[in-house]
Amino acid sequence: MRTLVLVDTHKPLAEFLRARRELLxxxxxxxxxxxxxxxxxxRREEVAMLAGISSEYYLRLEQGRDxxxxxxxxxxxxxxxxxDEESRAHVAELARSRPERRPLRRRRPERVPDGVRxxxxxxxxxAFVMNRYRDVLAVNRLANVLEPTLIVGANRLVxxxxxxxxxTSHPDWNQNTASVVAQLRxxxxxxxxxxxxxALIGELSMKSERFRQLWARxxxxxxxxxxxxxxxxxxxxxxxxxxxxxxxxxxxxxxxMYHAAPGTPDADKLALLSSLT
Numbered sequence: 633m634r635t636l637v638l639v640d641t642h643k644p645l646a647e648f649l650r651a652r653r654e655l656l657x658x659x660x661x662x663x664x665x666x667x668x669x670x671x672x673x674x675r676r677e678e679v680a681m682l683a684g685i686s687s688e689y690y691l692r693l694e695q696g697r698d699x700x701x702x703x704x705x706x707x708x709x710x711x712x713x714x715x716d717e718e719s720r721a722h723v724a725e726l727a728r729s730r731p732e733r734r735p736l737r738r739r740r741p742e743r744v745p746d747g748v749r750x751x752x753x754x755x756x757x758x759a760f761v762m763n764r765y766r767d768v769l770a771v772n773r774l775a776n777v778l779e780p781t782l783i784v785g786a787n788r789l790v791x792x793x794x795x796x797x798x799x800t801s802h803p804d805w806n807q808n809t810a811s812v813v814a815q816l817r818x819x820x821x822x823x824x825x826x827x828x829x830x831a832l833i834g835e836l837s838m839k840s841e842r843f844r845q846l847w848a849r850x851x852x853x854x855x856x857x858x859x860x861x862x863x864x865x866x867x868x869x870x871x872x873x874x875x876x877x878x879x880x881x882x883x884x885x886x887x888x889m890y891h892a893a894p895g896t897p898d899a900d901k902l903a904l905l906s907s908l909t
Contacts, residue, residue, distance in 0.1 A: 643696030645726040650694050651850040652713045653679050660714065682712035701727055718818065722852040725821050744770045748879055748887060756906060757891045758872075762788060764819060764884030765828050766812075777909050778864055778890065789816065789832065793840040803869060804861045813846040814853035862890070866908060867901040 654673035658665045661674070661682060669675075680690035685705060692698045693709075701709075706727050710720045744752075744761050749770050752759045758775035762768050766788040775782050781791045781798040789812060791798040792805075802808045820829050836843040859873045872890040879885035892898035 645699050646694050646696035648850045679712050683708040718854055719852045757889050759889045761887050765832055773909050774906055793843050801863050803863050811856045814851040815856045818852045818854045867905050870898045870901050
């Protein structure tokens with residue numbers, strides 16, 4: 633059972649605005665840097681000017697004293713911060729007013745449907761099932777041979793950030809970690825007070841400096857990268873496409889499958905690996 637580590641997430645909009653402001657350079661928005669600039673990125677008053685709102689009001693937003701600005705203000709700030717479409721949708725979600733949350737009910741143990749388990753076991757490509765917290769619930773033999781750290785009971789994020797063997801399996805580790813953290817940020821949205829998300833984020837924050845840096849950026853990506861590089865001891869590097877299929881009727885279960893483009897060396901390597909299993 634994952635230890636619950638509380639994370640201060642009661643002002644997600646303020647944290648997002650501050651992080652994205654600090655990532656923008658003055659020259660990115662047509663402003664002079666100047667020699668006496670002491671803050672990373674833009675100043676608050678510069679964002680307010682670009683968005684056409686008062687500096688005092690923007691300060692209230694970054695301090696969390698106002699967490700539900702109007703759609704017009706959100707759109708203006710999103711333009712000032714040069715957010716992409718996914719980040720715009722994310723900040724709009726953070727700013728939306730919500731009814732008071734009811735106490736969370738005890739979650740039922742997650743169970744992979746028999747048909748989905750049969751699919752994973754019989755399909756001739758590496759495949760596994762994970763929940764919204766990235767816990768692996770089912771995995772076929774070929775996926776385990778491809779990535780030995782991919783086992784039932786493991787957490788994909790914890791393995792990727794803390795297990796040296798898992799890191800070795802991903803030569804594109806820097807790009808991969810940035811992508812998965814941006815996906816986690818999109819999945820949590822305004823629900824970071826979910827105890828299981830809190831526990832996961834807390835564990836990763838304590839164990840990985842790389843995760844802390846990426847989480848602090850507040851990057852958002854709904855889909856992530858459609859492909860990646862996997863290193864296997866037996867056949868070397870493979871560039872594989874990655875498909876994610878939502879399990880209908882479940883609370884966030886996803887089937888993940890890897891496959892290679894037909895007729896490529898990667899397809900040949902995957903076929904060889906399959907024959908070895």
